[in-house]
Amino acid sequence: MIVWLKFLHIAAVCVWMAGLVSLPGLYVRRAATGESDQLYGLQRTVRFTFLKLMSPAAFVAIASGAALIFVGQAFHPWLSAKLALVAVLALIHVLTGLVIIRLFEEGEVYPVWRFVTVTALTLVLIVAVLALVLAKPELDWRGLVPAVLTEPGGLRRLVEEFSPWKIP
Numbered sequence: 001m002i003v004w005l006k007f008l009h010i011a012a013v014c015v016w017m018a019g020l021v022s023l024p025g026l027y028v029r030r031a032a033t034g035e036s037d038q039l040y041g042l043q044r045t046v047r048f049t050f051l052k053l054m055s056p057a058a059f060v061a062i063a064s065g066a067a068l069i070f071v072g073q074a075f076h077p078w079l080s081a082k083l084a085l086v087a088v089l090a091l092i093h094v095l096t097g098l099v100i101i102r103l104f105e106e107g108e109v110y111p112v113w114r115f116v117t118v119t120a121l122t123l124v125l126i127v128a129v130l131a132l133v134l135a136k137p138e139l140d141w142r143g144l145v146p147a148v149l150t151e152p153g154g155l156r157r158l159v160e161e162f163s164p165w166k167i168p
Contacts, residue, residue: 005068012061017126019054020089023096024118027110030103043104050097058093062086077139082132085125092122 026046033039065086068074096118102108148154160167 002068002071005064005071009061009064009068012057012064015057016054016061016093017089017122019049019057020092020096020122021119021126023049023054024110024115027099027103028112028115031109035106039104046100046103050100054093055097058090062090076136078132078136081139082129085129085132089122089125089129092118092125 023046026042026049029042030039033042069079099110103110142150148158156167
């Protein structure tokens with residue numbers, strides 16, 4: 001079962017990351033298309049890529065990754081670092097989707113500097129995730145984060161201290 005989960009996870013991650021890297025390139029093409037059928041075709045391609053390919057792949061990648069954590073009982077410090085990087089990739093995914101909302105309004109363009117920045121940042125994050133997954137380094141979080149966040153049940157205790165409600 002773990003082999004199939006890994007296969008599903010890797011396949012979904014590949015589709016999701018390919019979309020995150022390629023979609024800003026499609027956004028830049030907006031400037032070259034006037035107000036014509038080309039613009040409508042580009043808009044359809046962008047929306048299809050984001051809504052029908054990237055978003056489902058992101059969901060499957062995150063869900064299968066979470067399942068792998070629990071099925072494989074993989075609770076390692078490097079995995080926490082990977083999850084933090086994946087959270088940033090998820091944020092980029094959301095921001096990439098928000099661009100679609102206004103990009104195809106009259107007169108809007110996607111600046112080349114933003115394309116370069118987003119693509120470079122995404123590639124750096126992808127390489128960092130791959131490096132963590134392949135190297136599985138021994139990371140020592142002591143001194144970097146509060147001790148309560150590195151202990152089992154620590155987050156719950158932290159929330160209980162500040163929450164005005166009883167935590168079940």
